[in-house]
Amino acid sequence: xxxxxxxxxxxxxxxxxxxxxxxxxxxxxxxxxxxxxxxxxxxxxxxxxxxxxxxxxxxxxxxxxxxxxxxxxxxxxxxxxxxxxxxxxxxxxxxxxxxxxxxxxxxxxxxxxxxxxxxxxxxxxxxxxxxxxxxxxxxxxxxxxxxxxxxxxxxxxxxxxxxxxxxxxxxxxxxxxxxxxxxxxxxxxxxxxxxxxxxxxxxxxxxxxxxxxxxxxxxxxxxxxxxxxxxxxxxxxxxxxxxxxxxxxxxxxxxxxxxxxxxxxxxxxxxxxxxxxxxxxxxxxxxxxxxxxxxx
Numbered sequence: 274x275x276x277x278x279x280x281x282x283x284x285x286x287x288x289x290x291x292x293x294x295x296x297x298x299x300x301x302x303x304x305x306x307x308x309x310x311x312x313x314x315x316x317x318x319x320x321x322x323x324x325x326x327x328x329x330x331x332x333x334x335x336x337x338x339x340x341x342x343x344x345x346x347x348x349x350x351x352x353x354x355x356x357x358x359x360x361x362x363x364x365x366x367x368x369x370x371x372x373x374x375x376x377x378x379x380x381x382x383x384x385x386x387x388x389x390x391x392x393x394x395x396x397x398x399x400x401x402x403x404x405x406x407x408x409x410x411x412x413x414x415x416x417x418x419x420x421x422x423x424x425x426x427x428x429x430x431x432x433x434x435x436x437x438x439x440x441x442x443x444x445x446x447x448x449x450x451x452x453x454x455x456x457x458x459x460x461x462x463x464x465x466x467x468x469x470x471x472x473x474x475x476x477x478x479x480x481x482x483x484x485x486x487x488x489x490x491x492x493x494x495x496x497x498x499x500x501x502x503x504x505x506x507x508x509x510x511x512x513x514x515x516x517x518x519x520x521x522x523x524x525x526x527x528x529x530x531x532x533x534x535x536x537x538x539x540x541x542x543x544x545x546x547x548x549x550x551x552x553x554x555x556x557x558x559x560x561x562x563x564x565x566x567x568x569x
Contacts, residue, residue, distance in 0.1 A: 275302040277301075277468060278302060278303045278339050278537060278540065279304055279307075280297050280339070280340045280341070280342055281307040281308065281309065281334045281337065281338035281342070282305065282307075282319070282342050283309055283310070283331070283341055283344065283350075285310035285315035285316045285319040287341075289308075289342075289366060291526075292529050293306075294525055296526055296529040296533060297515075298323045300533045300534075300537075301532065305324055307326040307337045308328065309329075309330065309334040311537055317319070319402070326523065331475070339362065339363065340362055340364065340536075341357045341363065341364055341365070342364075343364070343365065343366055343367050344367060346436075346437075347398055347402050348372030348373075349381055350371060350372075351370065351376035352376070354370075355379050355380055358383035358387045361387055361389060363394075363539075364390070364391040365392055365394065365532070366391060366423045366554060367393075368394055368452070369558050370551075370555060371558060374558055374562045377558035380520075380551070380555075384545075384551045390539040390540045390544070391545070391551040392532060392535070392536050392547060393549045393551075393554040396525055396529070396532075397452055397521070398454075399523075399528040399529070400521075400522065400523035400531075403518065403523075404543060406516070406518045407459055407460060410460055413516075414424055415513050416460070416461055416486075416488055416510070416513075417510065417511040417512070418509070418510055418511070419488065419507065420490065421453055421456070421492045421507045421508070422428065422478075422492075422493045422494075422505070423449050423493070423494045425495070425496050425498065425502065425505075425562060426496065427448070427496040428444065428476070434498065438446045440495075444496070445453060445478065445495055446564060447474075451557050454561070457490045457492060457507070458556075460507065461486055461488040462485045462486030462559050463485040463556070464485075465483060465484065466482065467480065467563035467564050467566075467567045468482060468483055470563075470565070470567035470568040471568055472501075472568050475497065476495055477497070478492070478494040478564075478568075479518065480564055499508055502520065502521070503521070506518070506520075532549075
């Protein structure tokens with residue numbers, strides 16, 4: 274593939290404007306070809322900034338691109354991503370994969386059957402400091418447990434606070450939860466059981482997990498804590514003492530640039546396997562479902 278990959282964006286909200294559109298526009302191997310949104314005025318505003326076409330409808334967007342980057346609510350993505358995969362379009366997917374497990378399974382099936390590349394936007398997994406931390410954990414081994422805190426004020430004010438699905442009962446869990454669960458899972462081994470889950474009146478989640486490795490972990494999560502910067506901390510312990518990952522160092526747009534590099538490499542090589550591929554998305558959807566069922 275010598276020509277630039279034509280990518281279309283579905284959605285024109287804050288994340289599409291701040292990360293997807295500038296990232297695709299700046300990437301030397303890609304071209305932002307079209308934008309489609311349920312809000313036509315927003316789609317036009319975003320597309321015109323980058324000399325992209327405005328698709329009249331979703332089918333028009335699919336016919337004009339090689340790949341689709343989604344920036345829409347989970348339930349909407351679950352429906353639209355199936356159609357894109359069946360049309361042979363490669364996918365950059367938001368987390369969580371869909372609104373529920375059956376919808377996520379439908380996306381995963383469509384991706385597998387079509388053989389397209391699909392990456393989940395687990396932003397921190399593309400940060401070099403996170404990759405270095407995970408690699409170091411693997412070299413040492415002997416980790417028997419861990420604890421994580423993900424506390425921020427993203428749902429108190431700002432552009433993302435205005436998103437209806439994030440303001441729902443499980444909004445914080447579905448927004449920040451996949452990032453936190455993914456890192457605990459990557460650090461300690463596959464989460465295979467939700468021991469405990471509770472959401473209190475202040476919209477703070479407390480969770481406990483069992484991992485296939487035999488390790489256990491806990492997670493405290495909220496997007497309604499007025500702290501700046503956000504408190505994001507992972508601590509593992511075991512036979513080699515402890516290891517911590519704290520804060521954010523690599524900006525989202527830098528992580529996205531790395532994701533696009535790896536996405537394009539997958540497409541050019543015909544590979545579909547990646548640590549953040551469709552299988553990862555489906556696994557995290559099932560863990561999220563387990564958390565919600567345990568909290569009810």
